[in-house]
Amino acid sequence: GESVGLHLPTLSVQEGDNSIINCAYSNSASDYFIWYKQESGKGPQFIIDIRSNMDKRQGQRVTVLLNKTVKHLSLQIAATQPGDSAVYFCAESYSLREYGNKLVFGAGTILRVKS
């Protein structure tokens, strides 16, 4: 079935250090893998995505790595800042009819940035 999970529920890092958040998935049928950030009291916010035929994609201060061999996804955040403190979710995207996308989310990793 469809399932997306996380290795670590909580990650604490020092401000300025790099953060790595990991995710394991079990279903290889999705077209995209996506990372969302959710701050307290807010809805999830899109960070970055990667197509299933890629292994690396970079954004502003973030890099997503996809290893299909071991079904592993990671999000790297460079020079972590206090504003990065949030819950991070990985998700698989499945196409629906009429250009829709169904996202299957994992349980989330809490990132705490210490000043």
Next chain:
Amino acid sequence: GAGVSQSPRYKVTKRGQDVALRCDPISGHVSLYWYRQALGQGPEFLTYFNYEAQQDKSGLPNDRFSAERPEGSISTLTIQRTEQRDSAMYRCASSLPGGLSGELFFGEGSRLTVL
């Protein structure tokens, strides 16, 4: 408005009552989604609209849940004869069409508590 707007933000109801949750998507977004999020977990897909047509409702838990989007803009999620297990954060999301990866714009949610 600039973002996805949901109302009410908080709803407390007694078991057996019906509730209606409203979503006003970002202007111009033809795709609209409903998700449900339990505390500490990622959002769970409920249903998807493309314009006014409900294209997928595979995530609705049972027939007490229904959704509509009669004019292709505002959507209502209705839960009939509420039960305590229905307590959760209900999130609406919208997106542009085009089969992109799944960059959804989530609202701040409606927190439902069933007593």
